[in-house]
Amino acid sequence: xxxxxxxxxxxxxxxxxxxxxxxxxxxxxxxxxxxxxxxxxxxxxxxxxxxxxxxxxxxxxxxxxxxxxxxxxxxxxxxxxxxxxxxxxxxxxxxxxxxxxxxxxxxxxxxxxxxxxxxxxxxxxxxxxxxxxxxxxxxxxxxxxxxxxxxxxxxxxxxxxxxxxxxxxxxxxxxxxxxxxxxxxxxxxxxxxxxxxxx
Numbered sequence: 001x002x003x004x005x006x007x008x009x010x011x012x013x014x015x016x017x018x019x020x021x022x023x024x025x026x027x028x029x030x031x032x033x034x035x036x037x038x039x040x041x042x043x044x045x046x047x048x049x050x051x052x053x054x055x056x057x058x059x060x061x062x063x064x065x066x067x068x069x070x071x072x073x074x075x076x077x078x079x080x081x082x083x084x085x086x087x088x089x090x091x092x093x094x095x096x097x098x099x100x101x102x103x104x105x106x107x108x109x110x111x112x113x114x115x116x117x118x119x120x121x122x123x124x125x126x127x128x129x130x131x132x133x134x135x136x137x138x139x140x141x142x143x144x145x146x147x148x149x150x151x152x153x154x155x156x157x158x159x160x161x162x163x164x165x166x167x168x169x170x171x172x173x174x175x176x177x178x179x180x181x182x183x184x185x186x187x188x189x190x191x192x193x194x195x196x197x198x199x
Contacts, residue, residue: 007034017035021115025114028133029052053143054082056096058143058182064097072099073105077124086156118133125163132145144170151182171192176190
């Protein structure tokens with residue numbers, strides 16, 4: 001499994017192109033149109049976008065990906081946030097082109113996309129319905145877990161109590177995984193178990 005990190009959109013949020021065969025891919029989060037351009041340069045077709053949550057800096061490129069033929073997937077509990085001012089776009093002075101959500105998922109679902117299995121882990125806290133994805137030895141954590149930190153909970157719908165429970169859920173996973181967060185550099189789950197101050 002090959003993973004390409006593409007910072008995208010106004011806040012340079014991490015989008016991840018995940019491919020098993022080097023030709024067909026899943027995109028984790030879509031902060032702007034940069035992943036589409038990157039994939040085209042590599043000769044990769046993005047078939048599906050899987051969103052971790054509905055804040056504008058992770059969804060701003062979805063309309064462009066949808067026009068290019070990709071399906072857009074989102075957590076079922078984030079649909080209201082995605083299509084409302086809760087996505088924070090207006091508050092930050094941005095406008096998000098509209099797009100439709102083609103598929104939804106919840107914690108416990110296993111998505112088989114482009115030959116890769118993604119296990120959906122419900123991780124509320126940063127947003128009410130945020131999720132993480134586990135695929136092979138990779139854990140895509142959106143804005144739930146960062147290197148040495150965790151997601152903010154001071155936005156509408158955020159909950160520090162829920163986020164702490166979600167962090168404990170991730171730390172309880174068996175084994176070590178490379179953590180691919182929504183911002184900043186990757187880390188490992190073992191490192192975060194030992195050193196993250198929010199553990």
